[in-house]
Amino acid sequence: xxxxxxxxxxxxxxxxxxxxxxxxxxxxxxxxxxxxxxxxxxxxxxxxxxxxxxxxxxxxxxxxxxxxxxxxxxxxxxxxxxxxxxxxxxxxxxxxx
Numbered sequence: 001x002x003x004x005x006x007x008x009x010x011x012x013x014x015x016x017x018x019x020x021x022x023x024x025x026x027x028x029x030x031x032x033x034x035x036x037x038x039x040x041x042x043x044x045x046x047x048x049x050x051x052x053x054x055x056x057x058x059x060x061x062x063x064x065x066x067x068x069x070x071x072x073x074x075x076x077x078x079x080x081x082x083x084x085x086x087x088x089x090x091x092x093x094x095x096x097x
Contacts, residue, residue, distance in 0.1 A: 018065050018073065025087065029094050030066060068093060 022030070045052050072093055076086040 015065075018069070021073070022065065022069055025090050027069070027094055030069070 042052060072086075072090055076089065081089070
């Protein structure tokens with residue numbers, strides 16, 4: 001039981017750190033894509049004559065990181081790259097900022 005709680009806490013912590021890092025790196029391309037997907041979801045729901053639950057009507061909340069971001073993070077952690085090197089690679093990958 002303690003091990004499961006510890007693993008859950010670690011997973012939440014890791015996710016929050018990844019979200020924070022991704023926002024700090026200014027991933028405009030992914031943010032725009034998520035907003036567009038949210039607008040499309042709202043439109044589809046309205047076309048079916050239904051309404052989204054209140055929790056989903058506001059700003060879209062991403063609970064998953066992209067595979068591209070996770071690969072970038074993993075590679076630069078294992079390579080022990082400096083922050084400027086990792087940031088330039090991130091910008092090349094996403095063509096952002």
